Amino acid sequence: MPEIKKNYVQFIYNGAADRVYIVGDFNNWKKEPLFQLQENKWVIEKEFPLNARFDYKFLVDGKLILDPLNPNKTEGGFGFNSELRMPHFHYPKATEYHQDIPHGIIKKYTINDTDYFNYKRDIYLYIPYGVKRKKLPLIIFQDGLEYILFGAAKNTMDYLIYRKEIPPICGLFVDIRKVNRVKEYSFNSKYSNLLMSIIKDIAEREKLKFTEKYLSGVSLGGFVSVVLLMKYPDVFKGAVSQSGAFHFRKNTDFGSLNGKIIYMDNGRYETKVNNSLNIAQLNKIYRKKFIENGARVIYKKWNDGHSWGNWKAHLPQALKMLLK
Numbered sequence: 001m002p003e004i005k006k007n008y009v010q011f012i013y014n015g016a017a018d019r020v021y022i023v024g025d026f027n028n029w030k031k032e033p034l035f036q037l038q039e040n041k042w043v044i045e046k047e048f049p050l051n052a053r054f055d056y057k058f059l060v061d062g063k064l065i066l067d068p069l070n071p072n073k074t075e076g077g078f079g080f081n082s083e084l085r086m087p088h089f090h091y092p093k094a095t096e097y098h099q100d101i102p103h104g105i106i107k108k109y110t111i112n113d114t115d116y117f118n119y120k121r122d123i124y125l126y127i128p129y130g131v132k133r134k135k136l137p138l139i140i141f142q143d144g145l146e147y148i149l150f151g152a153a154k155n156t157m158d159y160l161i162y163r164k165e166i167p168p169i170c171g172l173f174v175d176i177r178k179v180n181r182v183k184e185y186s187f188n189s190k191y192s193n194l195l196m197s198i199i200k201d202i203a204e205r206e207k208l209k210f211t212e213k214y215l216s217g218v219s220l221g222g223f224v225s226v227v228l229l230m231k232y233p234d235v236f237k238g239a240v241s242q243s244g245a246f247h248f249r250k251n252t253d254f255g256s257l258n259g260k261i262i263y264m265d266n267g268r269y270e271t272k273v274n275n276s277l278n279i280a281q282l283n284k285i286y287r288k289k290f291i292e293n294g295a296r297v298i299y300k301k302w303n304d305g306h307s308w309g310n311w312k313a314h315l316p317q318a319l320k321m322l323l324k
Contacts, residue, residue: 024056025305142221144173258294
């Protein structure tokens with residue numbers, strides 16, 4: 001394990017190497033050199049808030065590796081990273097699987113999306129346990145499969161519904177090909193039309209009537225969730241945007257957000273995502289714009305970075321705040 005004393009962390013790598021660097025959420029994945037303390041021992045000391053959490057790796061002679069001394073790791077869309085958990089950071093109970101509580105079910109559908117983006121797309125519908133009524137609210141998750149696999153969304157919904165911290169609600173997890181994210185998660189009428197047709201189709205298949213409808217997404221998915229909220233103010237009541245990668249046009253009219261609920265959060269260390277994008281600053285700017293146009297905004301900042309560990313840890317609070 002990295003050696004932690006109060007706010008200070010020593011990352012240690014033991015092994016023969018010419019150069020050793022550390023990259024992670026805390027430095028926007030830009031390499032920082034470790035100091036060679038003695039033969040085959042490399043070290044770097046850093047200071048972090050006591051409740052921080054980060055993904056990181058070592059770069060040893062040009063090869064990215066997990067920290068051999070750290071058993072904690074977390075998975076995201078690009079594989080596993082080592083995970084630093086400072087002493088005051090803990091994942092909420094809602095993110096864990098609890099065998100002793102009732103569980104909802106997930107049904108998988110595959111649609112042949114020939115009308116919009118011309119590929120087969122998987123859709124997952126979460127139906128809460130024990131609910132017999134045919135009218136239920138709905139929340140739509142962009143990057144659907146990743147929210148299930150890496151964001152612990154099913155565990156979170158099972159636990160919060162069981163504890164009556166959120167109402168029984170269906171979850172629609174819409175998957176996407178990574179190569180299509182920039183194209184679909186934008187001001188793309190094809191994607192919005194596709195999503196509306198999916199909602200209608202699933203409701204008809206399951207003989208469900210979806211009442212209040214919400215949206216949720218991370219990064220570009222958080223951005224497009226707010227775009228959809230603006231485009232269909234009569235359909236959607238609110239949205240979750242986790243680390244929203246906002247890139248609205250200069251003359252965008254936000255008036256349709258009046259009265260809508262938006263939960264926003266981001267990591268304080270998200271200042272140069274993908275080499276240039278200052279997510280923290282963008283969220284500060286657009287939080288103000290949303291409020292000025294009448295949206296009811298809940299905004300949180302965490303000592304974390306741009307990763308699924310961050311979004312997983314804070315999804316329970318996001319859902320509770322949104323669905324109050």
